[in-house]
Amino acid sequence: GAVVSQHPSRVICKSGTSVKIECRSLDFQATTMFWYRQFPKQSLMLMATSNEGSKATYEQGVEKDKFLINHASLTLSTLTVTSAHPEDSSFYICSASDLRRGPLSTDTQYFGPGTRLTVL
Amino acid sequence: LAKTTQPISMDSYEGQEVNITCSHNNIATNDYITWYQQFPSQGPRFIIQGYKTKVTNEVASLFIPADRKSSTLSLPRVSLSDTAVYYCLVGVYSGGGADGLTFGKGTHLIIQP
Numbered sequence: 001g002a003v004v005s006q007h008p009s010r011v012i013c014k015s016g017t018s019v020k021i022e023c024r025s026l027d028f029q030a031t032t033m034f035w036y037r038q039f040p041k042q043s044l045m046l047m048a049t050s051n052e053g054s055k056a057t058y059e060q061g062v063e064k065d066k067f068l069i070n071h072a073s074l075t076l077s078t079l080t081v082t083s084a085h086p087e088d089s090s091f092y093i094c095s096a097s098d099l100r101r102g103p104l105s106t107d108t109q110y111f112g113p114g115t116r117l118t119v120l
Numbered sequence: 121l122a123k124t125t126q127p128i129s130m131d132s133y134e135g136q137e138v139n140i141t142c143s144h145n146n147i148a149t150n151d152y153i154t155w156y157q158q159f160p161s162q163g164p165r166f167i168i169q170g171y172k173t174k175v176t177n178e179v180a181s182l183f184i185p186a187d188r189k190s191s192t193l194s195l196p197r198v199s200l201s202d203t204a205v206y207y208c209l210v211g212v213y214s215g216g217g218a219d220g221l222t223f224g225k226g227t228h229l230i231i232q233p
Binding site: 002006044045046093095111113114 | 156164
C-alpha cells in the first residue's frame with residue numbers, strides 16, 4: 001500500500017517552455033502533498049505544501065508564479081514549472097500524506113519516484 | 121524547527137549490523153522521528169518511524185532514548201543493496217505549517233563485500 005506515482009519520470013525541454021509534472025497517490029487519498037527539489041549530491045529541499053482544494057503554501061525563496069501547484073483532488077497534485085530555464089534543471093520529488101486523523105498527525109509521507117527535469 | 125545532525129558517511133561490510141545515529145537536540149513534544157532511505161535518482165523510501173523507546177519492523181529497528189534528543193537506526197545484517205543515503209526527519213505536520221519537513225544532509229552508507 002501507500003504507492004505514489006509521478007509522471008513523467010524524465011523530461012527534457014527548451015528554455016522558456018512550461019513543464020507539468022503529475023503526482024498521484026494510487027491506493028490512498030492524500031489530503032496533503034509536498035513538492036521537493038533535489039540537486040545533485042544534495043539533500044531534498046521542500047518547495048511547497050499542497051492541500052486538496054486550497055492554495056499551496058510555498059517555502060521562503062520559492063517563486064509561486066514560477067512553480068504553479070494545483071491539488072484538485074485527493075489523489076492528484078500537479079507542479080508546473082513555467083518559463084523554465086537551465087537553472088531549473090533538477091530532480092523534482094513529490095510526497096503524499098493522509099492527514100485527516102487530526103490536527104497533529106504522525107502520518108508518514110510516501111514519496112514518488114521523482115521526475116528528472118533538464119532544461120536546455 | 122527541529123534540526124537534525126547525522127554523520128555524512130559510514131562504511132561497513134556485508135553481514136554486519138549498522139547503526140546510524142541522528143541528533144535532534146531541540147525535538148518538540150509532538151515530534152515523531154522518521155527514517156528514509158534514498159537510492160540515486162529515486163524518491164526516498166520510508167523505513168521506520170517512532171516516538172520513544174524502541175520500534176522494530178521487518179527491515180530495521182529504531183532506538184530512541186528517554187530524552188529523545190537522538191535516535192539510532194539499526195540495520196541488521198546489511199547487504200550491498202543497502203548502500204544508499206539515509207535521512208532522519210523529525211517533526212510533525214501540524215496542518216498549519218510544514219515544520220519538521222526539512223531534510224538534513226543524510227548519511228551516505230557504503231556497504232562493501
